[in-house]
Amino acid sequence: MSASATEDSRPAAVAASAALAALDLFALGRQAAAARDARWNRRGFFTRTRDPEAQPIVPFPFTNGESDAERLARLATIAAAVPAPWGVMPAPVGEPFGLDTLRCFALCRLALPQVPHLLADVAALGPRLAQMAFGFGADEIHAPIVAERALRLGANANNPALTRKEAVTLIRGAGLTPCERMADGSLQEVAP
Amino acid sequence: MSFAAIRDKVRAGEPLSLADGVALYEHPNFIEVGTLANEVRERLHGDRTFFNRNMHINATNVCEASCMFCSFARLKVGDEGAYTMTHEEAWGRLRARVAAADAITEIHIVNGLHPGLPFDYYTELLAGLKRIQPAIHLKAFTAVEIFYYAKKYGMSVAEVLTRLRTAGLDSIPGGGAEIFAPRVRKKICDDKCTADEWLDVHRTAHQMGLRSNCTMLYGTIETVEERVDHMLRLRALQDETGGFQTFIPLAFHPDNNALMKLPAPTGVEDLRTYAVARLMLHNIPHIKAYWIMLGVKTAQTALWFGADDLDGTVQEERIYHMAGAETPQVMSPAEIVRIIRNAGRTPVERDTLYNVVAEGAALASDKPFRRDVRRSLEVVS
Numbered sequence: 001m002s003a004s005a006t007e008d009s010r011p012a013a014v015a016a017s018a019a020l021a022a023l024d025l026f027a028l029g030r031q032a033a034a035a036r037d038a039r040w041n042r043r044g045f046f047t048r049t050r051d052p053e054a055q056p057i058v059p060f061p062f063t064n065g066e067s068d069a070e071r072l073a074r075l076a077t078i079a080a081a082v083p084a085p086w087g088v089m090p091a092p093v094g095e096p097f098g099l100d101t102l103r104c105f106a107l108c109r110l111a112l113p114q115v116p117h118l119l120a121d122v123a124a125l126g127p128r129l130a131q132m133a134f135g136f137g138a139d140e141i142h143a144p145i146v147a148e149r150a151l152r153l154g155a156n157a158n159n160p161a162l163t164r165k166e167a168v169t170l171i172r173g174a175g176l177t178p179c180e181r182m183a184d185g186s187l188q189e190v191a192p
Numbered sequence: 193m194s195f196a197a198i199r200d201k202v203r204a205g206e207p208l209s210l211a212d213g214v215a216l217y218e219h220p221n222f223i224e225v226g227t228l229a230n231e232v233r234e235r236l237h238g239d240r241t242f243f244n245r246n247m248h249i250n251a252t253n254v255c256e257a258s259c260m261f262c263s264f265a266r267l268k269v270g271d272e273g274a275y276t277m278t279h280e281e282a283w284g285r286l287r288a289r290v291a292a293a294d295a296i297t298e299i300h301i302v303n304g305l306h307p308g309l310p311f312d313y314y315t316e317l318l319a320g321l322k323r324i325q326p327a328i329h330l331k332a333f334t335a336v337e338i339f340y341y342a343k344k345y346g347m348s349v350a351e352v353l354t355r356l357r358t359a360g361l362d363s364i365p366g367g368g369a370e371i372f373a374p375r376v377r378k379k380i381c382d383d384k385c386t387a388d389e390w391l392d393v394h395r396t397a398h399q400m401g402l403r404s405n406c407t408m409l410y411g412t413i414e415t416v417e418e419r420v421d422h423m424l425r426l427r428a429l430q431d432e433t434g435g436f437q438t439f440i441p442l443a444f445h446p447d448n449n450a451l452m453k454l455p456a457p458t459g460v461e462d463l464r465t466y467a468v469a470r471l472m473l474h475n476i477p478h479i480k481a482y483w484i485m486l487g488v489k490t491a492q493t494a495l496w497f498g499a500d501d502l503d504g505t506v507q508e509e510r511i512y513h514m515a516g517a518e519t520p521q522v523m524s525p526a527e528i529v530r531i532i533r534n535a536g537r538t539p540v541e542r543d544t545l546y547n548v549v550a551e552g553a554a555l556a557s558d559k560p561f562r563r564d565v566r567r568s569l570e571v572v573s
Contacts, residue, residue, distance in 0.1 A: 025496055025536075026227045033223065064534065097534045098489035099496065128459025129489050135223045135460070166455070173458045175220040 020110055021068035025103060032106035032137030035113065044176035045117070045140040046167040049183045057119060057142075058085040062104045063093045071104060075111040087117035089142060090133075091124055098129055102136045109137025123160035127170060134174035141167055195219055198471075199228055207427070208472050213420030216468045222460050229467035229498035236477065237500045240551075241537040243528045244544065246298035246504035249285055251317060252276035255304025257336075259370070259381040260450040261412055265304050276306065279313075283320045290325060298504065298544045301332035302367055305384070311345045311355070318360035329362045329544040335393035335404075336368030339385040349396045357402070363544055364397050366405030366440055372425050373418040380412055380451070391429050398435025403545060406436050406476070410465055411444035411457035419465070423472040430475045437546060438478040438501060441465045443485055462490050463497040470498025478546070483523070488531060495535045501542075502528055529555050 020028065058078055062071060078088060090104050109118050120130035122143035130141055144161040162170070164180075168190050171178040178190040198212050208216075216225050254274050255265035266274035289296055299321060318330055333341075333356065341352045353361070370377065372387035385393075394404050408422050423439075430436045443457045443465075457465070470479050481499035483491035484506055491502055505523055523531075525541065532539040541550040 026223060026230065029223050030227075033221075096489070097531070098491075098493035099535050101489070102493065126487075126489070128462065128487065129493075131459045132463065132490075132493060135221075169455070170458055173460050175222060175460075 017069055017072040020072065020107060025099060025106075028103060028106040028110070029136040032109040033135060035109050036118070036137050036139050039116065040139050042176050043139070043179040043187075043189070044134055044171035044174065045179050045181055045187070046143075046145060046162075046164075046171065047140075047181035048145040048164070051185075054185070055086045055117075057087040057089050057117075059091040060088050060104075060108060061091045061093045062101075064097055064100050068103070068107060071107055072111055075108060079112050079114065084112075084114040084116075086115075087119050087140065088112055088115050089119040089121050091121065096125070096129075098132070101125065101129060102132060105133045105136040105138055121160075122162060127160075127162070127166070131170040131174050134171065134176055139176075141170060143167065195224060202228055202232060202471055202474075205474070207474060210417065210420050210424060213423065213468055213472050214416055216471060217416040217420070217464060222464050222467070225464060225467045225471075226497040229470040230496050232470050232474070233479070233498050233500055239536070239538040240500065240540050241495055241532045241535070242478065242501040242540050242542045242546065243525070243532070244298055244504040244542050244549070245294070245296040245525060246300055246506060246544075247285065247289060247296050248506055249277075249282050249299055249301045251282050251301065251303050252306045252309070253304045254306045254308070256307050256340075257305050257381065257384045259384065261370075261380055261409065261444055263445070263447065263449040269308060276309070279316055279320055282317055283324055286321055286324050286328070296328070296505070297549065298329045298331055300365055301330065302334055302365060303337060305337065305340045307344075311341060314341070315355060315359035318356065322360035330360050331363045331365050331405075331544055332356070332361055334365055334368035335390045335397075336384050338364070338393050338397075339389050349393050350400065353397055353400055353402065357400070361402075363402055364394065364404035366407040366436075366438070367442075369407045369422070369426075370409045371412070371414045371418055372422045373414060376412070376414045376418060387425065391425065394435065395429060395433055398429075398433035403435055403437050405438045405440060405480075407440045407442050408469075409442045409444060411461070412451055412454060420468070420472065423469060427473055427475060430473070434475075436476050438480045439469055439473050439476045440480040440482050440503075441469055442482065445485070459490055459493075462486060463494060466494045466499050467497045483531075488523075492531050492535050495532070495537055502532065504528075525555070 088108055090108055092101060105118065117140050118138045119140045119142040120133040120138040122130045122141060145164055145167060146161040148163065168178040180188045180190060182188055193212055193215055198208065198215060201208060219225050252275065253264050253266050254269055254276055257265065258267060268274065286299065318332060321328060321330060338349060338352050342349045369390055370381050377387065397404050406426050408419065410419055426436065426439065443462055446452045446454050446456050466479060466481065478501050479499045480501040480503055481491040481494035482503045486494065505525060505528065529539045539555055540548055541555060543549055
């Protein structure tokens, strides 16, 4: 992008940023979910075998207390990347709050229209908040998919792994159609 | 009925039907349901979000009932993990809070159905707590306990309540309702009072001028219809007596109990249940997101899905922690205030009866979370 193009786009970016920051949680969530659905038709993804070269994921660290404007400024850097990353994954630093996290997801989806995937990381968010993120623009759950569920007791209490059935349940429970990304990159919807 | 038609009914203040409640549960977009619930929540309370300073005393976990979802109870004295506090032990919990200048306004007391204690154990427990702190509000004994005492000690429910009240009882917690559907109760809690008996204890209490709360355990084997039916039965009693203050949906925790093979409710299911409850229970003033059970992040999010109360500072909760809850056992008022403010809401410290204790500048100021709470925020979803 040329320097003049950057100069020219700044007022528009500031205006867009102010417009997003003015939205309440539900309005932001609705817009983000609509943007996700326009691209993915109410599908939510999971994968057992991720190819990090073909599917590069950029983490987006965020901290409680940051303003929308600060986040949007950092997201603009990701938005300017050529080529666009395959996916972005919000990564809380410090104490994530529920609502702040969901707002961050919505901002990511709306500020990064050229990034195909917005991933909810079960290890960082826990399965409950990760599932809620589907209502705020996320389209993929990021977790190791394992064959058998281990009881989450004692030292295993925070094991982020999900079984395929759990991943499907979380996605379907959020109102989306679960869709598995296969090893060859093809997508397979999971029948009810 | 379409979502638009339900929305029109809600906006017109019309009670929703069983079919409406089921439709809200089945609506594909939980954000839409949440938005409507939030509209009602803000119509009733604006941004105000309530909490109190309280402590829990679970004086005994010896319990004749063998509810399949319970991780707290031990069937007999002497079973591994079984305990019964002496009065001095229970009173000592309060003395410690008083000595720490901790301005709690409520003690929440819930116990197992102990077959070997005399009734005086309970009256003296209350009387002793009142002697230590006369102004403390004692919210004690679920309807299940009160019904059990009536049967065991050969009294009517009204007599039990009268004697407990004389000893210091101020109001009744909402626990023990589980799910009213007989099909479910028969499978998961067959040996405690029936739905009608539970409701009748609350009816009697309300007629005597006592206030109470009500709950619903969700996420075991009940259907969506059974959840909505449960709410409708509570709503009908509220129409009759007006004595319920708060409805508290309680999510099933699957660890350390006979239903551990069932999955826990998901986050979206939690939020949807809060939202449906707010919409169905138009005549119950408050919906409480019990952070101990939901986890702090989900409880905070529920403040936009119909809930207007976060419960209190708690301390020493045992029932959910024995079922695998990973939340801390206490939060300071400043921590609760911070969570509420971070949600874009206005914190209000209340007493048990929802009288305002402090708000605005009079509330505890923000301070960093303690280490144990910070860790819990990182791991609890």
